[in-house]
Amino acid sequence: MTTRSSAPVRQSSVRAHNLALVLNTVANSADPPSRAAVSAATGLTRATVSALVDDLIAGGLVTELDPPPRTGAGRPAAGLALTAAGPAGLGLEINVDYLAACVVDLTGAVRQRFTEHADQRPAGAAGALAALGRLGARARLAAEADGLVIAGVALAVPGLVSGDLVRVAPNLGWQNTDAAALLRGVPELADLPVAVDNEANLAALGELRVAGANPDFLYVSGEIGIGAGVVIDGELYRGVRGWSGEIGHVTVYPDGRPCRCGANGCLEQYAGQEALAADEPLAAAALGIALSAVVNLLDVPVIVLGGAFVPHFERLRDGIEAELRRRVLTAGLAPVTLRAASLGAEAAVRGAADAVIREVREDPAGWLRRTS
Amino acid sequence: MTTRSSAPVRQSSVRAHNLALVLNTVANSADPPSRAAVSAATGLTRATVSALVDDLIAGGLVTELDPPPRTGAGRPAAGLALTAAGPAGLGLEINVDYLAACVVDLTGAVRQRFTEHADQRPAGAAGALAALGRLGARARLAAEADGLVIAGVALAVPGLVSGDLVRVAPNLGWQNTDAAALLRGVPELADLPVAVDNEANLAALGELRVAGANPDFLYVSGEIGIGAGVVIDGELYRGVRGWSGEIGHVTVYPDGRPCRCGANGCLEQYAGQEALAADEPLAAAALGIALSAVVNLLDVPVIVLGGAFVPHFERLRDGIEAELRRRVLTAGLAPVTLRAASLGAEAAVRGAADAVIREVREDPAGWLRRTS
DNA sequence: CCAAATAATTCAACCACTAAACAAATCGAC
DNA sequence: GTCGATTTGTTTAGTGGTTGAATTATTTGG
Numbered sequence: 127m128t129t130r131s132s133a134p135v136r137q138s139s140v141r142a143h144n145l146a147l148v149l150n151t152v153a154n155s156a157d158p159p160s161r162a163a164v165s166a167a168t169g170l171t172r173a174t175v176s177a178l179v180d181d182l183i184a185g186g187l188v189t190e191l192d193p194p195p196r197t198g199a200g201r202p203a204a205g206l207a208l209t210a211a212g213p214a215g216l217g218l219e220i221n222v223d224y225l226a227a228c229v230v231d232l233t234g235a236v237r238q239r240f241t242e243h244a245d246q247r248p249a250g251a252a253g254a255l256a257a258l259g260r261l262g263a264r265a266r267l268a269a270e271a272d273g274l275v276i277a278g279v280a281l282a283v284p285g286l287v288s289g290d291l292v293r294v295a296p297n298l299g300w301q302n303t304d305a306a307a308l309l310r311g312v313p314e315l316a317d318l319p320v321a322v323d324n325e326a327n328l329a330a331l332g333e334l335r336v337a338g339a340n341p342d343f344l345y346v347s348g349e350i351g352i353g354a355g356v357v358i359d360g361e362l363y364r365g366v367r368g369w370s371g372e373i374g375h376v377t378v379y380p381d382g383r384p385c386r387c388g389a390n391g392c393l394e395q396y397a398g399q400e401a402l403a404a405d406e407p408l409a410a411a412a413l414g415i416a417l418s419a420v421v422n423l424l425d426v427p428v429i430v431l432g433g434a435f436v437p438h439f440e441r442l443r444d445g446i447e448a449e450l451r452r453r454v455l456t457a458g459l460a461p462v463t464l465r466a467a468s469l470g471a472e473a474a475v476r477g478a479a480d481a482v483i484r485e486v487r488e489d490p491a492g493w494l495r496r497t498s
Numbered sequence: 499m500t501t502r503s504s505a506p507v508r509q510s511s512v513r514a515h516n517l518a519l520v521l522n523t524v525a526n527s528a529d530p531p532s533r534a535a536v537s538a539a540t541g542l543t544r545a546t547v548s549a550l551v552d553d554l555i556a557g558g559l560v561t562e563l564d565p566p567p568r569t570g571a572g573r574p575a576a577g578l579a580l581t582a583a584g585p586a587g588l589g590l591e592i593n594v595d596y597l598a599a600c601v602v603d604l605t606g607a608v609r610q611r612f613t614e615h616a617d618q619r620p621a622g623a624a625g626a627l628a629a630l631g632r633l634g635a636r637a638r639l640a641a642e643a644d645g646l647v648i649a650g651v652a653l654a655v656p657g658l659v660s661g662d663l664v665r666v667a668p669n670l671g672w673q674n675t676d677a678a679a680l681l682r683g684v685p686e687l688a689d690l691p692v693a694v695d696n697e698a699n700l701a702a703l704g705e706l707r708v709a710g711a712n713p714d715f716l717y718v719s720g721e722i723g724i725g726a727g728v729v730i731d732g733e734l735y736r737g738v739r740g741w742s743g744e745i746g747h748v749t750v751y752p753d754g755r756p757c758r759c760g761a762n763g764c765l766e767q768y769a770g771q772e773a774l775a776a777d778e779p780l781a782a783a784a785l786g787i788a789l790s791a792v793v794n795l796l797d798v799p800v801i802v803l804g805g806a807f808v809p810h811f812e813r814l815r816d817g818i819e820a821e822l823r824r825r826v827l828t829a830g831l832a833p834v835t836l837r838a839a840s841l842g843a844e845a846a847v848r849g850a851a852d853a854v855i856r857e858v859r860e861d862p863a864g865w866l867r868r869t870s
Numbered sequence: 871c872c873a874a875a876t877a878a879t880t881c882a883a884c885c886a887c888t889a890a891a892c893a894a895a896t897c898g899a900c
Numbered sequence: 901g902t903c904g905a906t907t908t909g910t911t912t913a914g915t916g917g918t919t920g921a922a923t924t925a926t927t928t929g930g
Contacts, residue, residue, distance in 0.1 A: 174919075419788075508919085510886090
């Protein structure tokens with residue numbers, strides 16, 4: 127949790143921070159930890175941890191495990207774990223040829239998943255989002271039957287997003303669409319807070335969740351277009367206006383093929399879905415050149431290729447790595463790791479659902495206020 | 499101030515944060531504010547502000563102005579301002595053909611400046627840093643005669659830095675040099691904490707200080723090599739290992755001129771100091787292509803050209819802007835602002851000195867602990 | 871069955887902030 | 901000039917949250 131530097135801090139902020147600290151310690155422990163273990167891990171006293179855990183249990187975020195995990199001598203510890211039947215996130219995704227909905231609980235487990243394959247362009251923004259909202263409503267109903275409480279909705283869109291507004295989604299043909307408002311038009315979702323974000327950003331979060339270990343990487347999403355999400359220290363870097371990661375339009379060959387964006391030689395023309403399908407020989411080199419730029423500029427140690435790149439990964443790998451070795455200034459000091467994503471097409475929906483519960487996990491105090 | 503999410507927060511952290519909040523409010527006010535004004539600006543009560551200000555005054559960071567600023571009815575307010583005779587930062591810079599030292603006080607004013615022009619390569623790292631240390635010692639002595647207390651040293655180096663270690667400084671011919679240790683070898687500086695950072699990063703901070711208003715920009719430094727510093731929300735983005743901003747080695751023409759880094763077509767070959775001096779016609783286009791990549795990836799709204807680019811700015815401007823319009827995907831939604839730096843060659847030293855006092859301003863509690 | 875060990879809770883003390891009352895210092899009106 | 905209005909700054913009691921030490925709870929092993 128980060129505290130805005132321009133805001134005053136009171137004791138309640140201390141509690142809010144420490145609640146998050148305890149919750150995340152419970153979440154990230156390999157085995158269900160005791161209060162004493164949480165105390166040792168966080169540096170808070172056992173007294174404080176007990177008080178905080180009481181709040182978290184009362185708020186339904188943490189549960190005491192029933193069969194206390196076996197230990198040595200002494201009073202047996204009560205194992206703590208995130209509640210599976212607590213708040214959950216509803217992730218929604220719209221793309222050119224499908225709709226998807228997904229519910230993830232506090233523990234990160236996928237509890238519901240729905241998909242509908244169909245071309246979304248004819249329906250227009252209003253029609254497509256209404257259909258997606260209905261799909262989301264089904265997912266919500268099924269999740270609530272399982273005892274979950276949907277905390278919010280996050281929507282993944284293949285386009286440039288400012289707040290709730292989709293400024294441009296070229297492949298869908300959308301412009302200045304208030305996606306959150308259209309989604310809330312579906313009565314079953316009207317009561318939920320809605321966040322809209324770029325598909326690649328959310329897919330990067332999805333990958334972060336499952337790949338876990340490495341909190342610094344660039345996720346490259348190959349859909350119809352190519353986008354990227356930058357994850358630094360476990361946080362998404364969104365850019366000043368939320369338009370970061372447009373790697374698809376990084377120039378690779380200055381006088382190369384014309385792109386539909388109006389420029390020449392964009393990466394998308396050499397490594398987009400069509401180029402990949404056509405077994406384009408330049409794809410690996412083009413990716414390598416663009417990715418080298420990213421590493422030179424951002425110093426990210428790991429690159430994850432996702433979406434449509436996954437099935438082509440082995441074919442592309444050597445070519446990309448050769449360019450990285452040649453063009454990344456620091457390649458000699460520390461090699462760049464390249465790997466295929468663990469999640470396939472479902473990365474963005476999962477990441478969206480995950481983004482919702484991330485907020486609960488980062489600010490449990492806010493959730494407790496909401497529910498009390 | 500940012501609170502690490504993995505650390506517990508206690509009441510003392512609250513005080514530390516609020517001390518910084520008050521100090522920065524005083525620093526950023528146009529006119530010397532009263533305690534009441536600080537209270538209104540921060541949201542803290544007047545009682546709390548009074549207590550915090552007492553600490554800051556006792557620690558020599560803030561002073562009550564003598565002639566109380568005229569107001570209307572009511573008890574006259576005591577104006578608060580940063581102490582000019584308090585902690586100060588010592589900035590040092592080494593580059594291929596000069597050494598520089600600079601002292602900046604809490605208010606941001608330059609209090610001392612020393613420069614020595616000479617080729618630094620023959621002396622080697624130890625010799626050059628000893629000379630720089632002596633220059634710094636002179637600056638320190640002069641500053642202390644003015645009543646300043648040097649809080650620390652920051653060293654700007656044209657190369658890749660990890661912690662105190664200069665991994666590679668190609669133009670100086672350095673490799674794996676413990677610059678901080680060598681600098682502390684000068685007895686007059688041995689008691690000071692030393693930070694080492696990349697020259698472009700620190701120059702970006704220098705520019706941030708003087709240009710003030712815009713907290714999001716990319717600073718491009720044209721020295722012998724080309725580097726860049728990314729400032730987002732007033733903070734330097736250093737990358738995972740501190741190697742961000744190597745824009746000089748972004749590929750512009752994949753099969754272009756060979757670069758001394760081993761790759762082909764690096765920006766540095768088309769817009770480096772020699773290319774600029776030779777009135778290279780490709781410089782603007784090359785810069786435009788590389789900068790477009792930065793904006794597409796990072797979504798920075800402002801680009802500042804510094805160092806050797808400043809005298810050539812008007813000649814380059816149109817060419818760069820044309821490429822930005824063409825190649826930045828979001829150029830239609832929000833234009834990219836391009837401007838010349840306000841500081842010239844002294845940006846890095848000033849930024850270095852500034853980086854030291856930035857730390858004091860961001861963590862006044864730490865400074866108070868040190869001095870008490 | 872008791873000692874040792876470990877887990878969790880209780881309670882007094884402390885620290886930092888808030889809110890409200892109070893003291894200080896000026897202006898303007900009569 | 902003196903007095904009320906006004907604004908600044910301080911004082912004081914109260915509250916929320918953490919600490920540390922003492923206490924209670926529950927097990928294992930001799």
